[in-house]
Amino acid sequence: MVQDFFDSVFEVVRLVPHGRVTSYGAVAKFLGSGSSARAVGYAMNASHRVTPAVPAHRVVNRNGVLSGKHHFGSENAMADRLQAEGITVVDDTVHNFRAVFWDPECLLQNPSP
DNA sequence: ATGCTGACGTCGC
């Protein structure tokens, strides 16, 4: 039993591999609530006050757009971090989004400790 | 105490 929808989101986001990104809907769907993508996004809002720090910058919308980059203190902070991990970000949008996209369901197919 | 908004996604018309 999950303690909170937020905690679940934080855990999944923290599981995102370095150099990979995921989408709100993917996390929401993984949690079992594909309709709560919005709640996932809002969870990110509270992620900054959670420890350990949640790599919210690795979470983008379905279009691969850095929807919440405005919430990172600096508008370039999110894109800069993604590029620092090897992710190409152009015009606040993740290039080759499909290539760097990481789905939490991957854990179910490749349970890596 | 109540209501609204907000980092999305999916379905319908």
Place this chain on the structure above:
DNA sequence: CGCGACGCCAGCA
């Protein structure tokens, strides 16, 4: 094909 409305959760005025 384009646009709108709905559903979800929590924080904040």
